[in-house]
Amino acid sequence: MDAGQFRALIQPGADAESCPARNVLDRIGDKWTVLLLAAMAEGPRRFSELHRMVPDISKRMLTQTLRGLERDGLATRRVYSTKPPSVAYALSPLGETVLGPLGGLLGWAAENFIAIRAAREKFDAEDEWSGYAG
Amino acid sequence: MDAGQFRALIQPGADAESCPARNVLDRIGDKWTVLLLAAMAEGPRRFSELHRMVPDISKRMLTQTLRGLERDGLATRRVYSTKPPSVAYALSPLGETVLGPLGGLLGWAAENFIAIRAAREKFDAEDEWSGYAG
DNA sequence: CGGGATCCAGAACGATACTG
DNA sequence: CAGTATCGTTCTGGATCCCG
Numbered sequence: 098m099d100a101g102q103f104r105a106l107i108q109p110g111a112d113a114e115s116c117p118a119r120n121v122l123d124r125i126g127d128k129w130t131v132l133l134l135a136a137m138a139e140g141p142r143r144f145s146e147l148h149r150m151v152p153d154i155s156k157r158m159l160t161q162t163l164r165g166l167e168r169d170g171l172a173t174r175r176v177y178s179t180k181p182p183s184v185a186y187a188l189s190p191l192g193e194t195v196l197g198p199l200g201g202l203l204g205w206a207a208e209n210f211i212a213i214r215a216a217r218e219k220f221d222a223e224d225e226w227s228g229y230a231g
Numbered sequence: 232m233d234a235g236q237f238r239a240l241i242q243p244g245a246d247a248e249s250c251p252a253r254n255v256l257d258r259i260g261d262k263w264t265v266l267l268l269a270a271m272a273e274g275p276r277r278f279s280e281l282h283r284m285v286p287d288i289s290k291r292m293l294t295q296t297l298r299g300l301e302r303d304g305l306a307t308r309r310v311y312s313t314k315p316p317s318v319a320y321a322l323s324p325l326g327e328t329v330l331g332p333l334g335g336l337l338g339w340a341a342e343n344f345i346a347i348r349a350a351r352e353k354f355d356a357e358d359e360w361s362g363y364a365g
Numbered sequence: 366c367g368g369g370a371t372c373c374a375g376a377a378c379g380a381t382a383c384t385g
Numbered sequence: 386c387a388g389t390a391t392c393g394t395t396c397t398g399g400a401t402c403c404c405g
Contacts, residue, residue: 100272103330106337107269121340126260135241138234144367155399170350181366191346196237198339203240205332206255212325216304278387289379315386
């Protein structure tokens with residue numbers, strides 16, 4: 098993709114509500130959404146199963162994040178009236194389609210993480226000298 | 232990409248500091264980083280130029296976000312000792328490489344935004360009925 | 366088991382004023 | 386012009402308790 102196309106995707110001047118880029122970034126930019134998309138990538142999972150796959154999430158955020166995905170049509174929620182009740186979450190067809198683009202970005206992250214870390218450490222080291230006070 | 236590869240990119244159980252996925256998402260998930268990457272996609276820009284391209288950012292956040300990009304090695308900062316001084320920001324070679332994967336995700340957002348909006352409105356409409364109290 | 370309700374700490378962000 | 390410093394707000398997410 099060239100730079101011009103890239104700028105078009107941002108819609109400069111558009112408010113956050115009507116900008117597709119900001120909308121999707123607001124969702125995947127939160128703390129847990131991507132982890133849960135990954136957890137559901139291989140198939141449906143129960144609530145407690147998702148909680149085990151992402152151990153450091155609180156029940157509150159697990160519920161809330163799944164609600165958000167369901168609201169956006171990326172995941173589906175099915176309730177089974179067993180005793181005690183069980184609930185299964187799965188990616189919707191739409192949700193499946195995000196795995197490709199998202200995986201591309203995460204792949205980039207994995208490939209370049211070393212370089213990023215190195216840049217960070219170098220930057221921080223130089224910053225220490227600029228803070229030098231004699 | 233298949234689901235197994237997707238899960239590998241997440242590194243379940245890894246702390247946020249050492250997880251490439253969480254690191255890159257923490258950066259692009261903030262309010263301004265992607266807008267600024269887009270603004271620099273076509274070439275170097277001056278500080279005030281970036282401010283005009285992203286009008287609703289405060290100077291504080293503009294500086295802070297650019298610092299973050301510089302720290303991660305995605306952007307470069309060059310100071311020209313003119314009078315008054317001017318500063319130019321540009322994508323680094325590493326920064327250029329993120330435009331592809333990021334553009335893929337933003338393209339997905341643009342393509343599916345209508346469907347997401349529709350799902351949202353449907354979900355919210357049904358929620359109103361579940362809140363019905365007689 | 367799968368949540369909802371409430372409270373609270375910290376981070377992110379905006380507004381304003383000041384500076385070399 | 387290109388920032389820095391400070392303050393105040395808003396927003397996010399964790400902790401805890403309660404429910405069918």
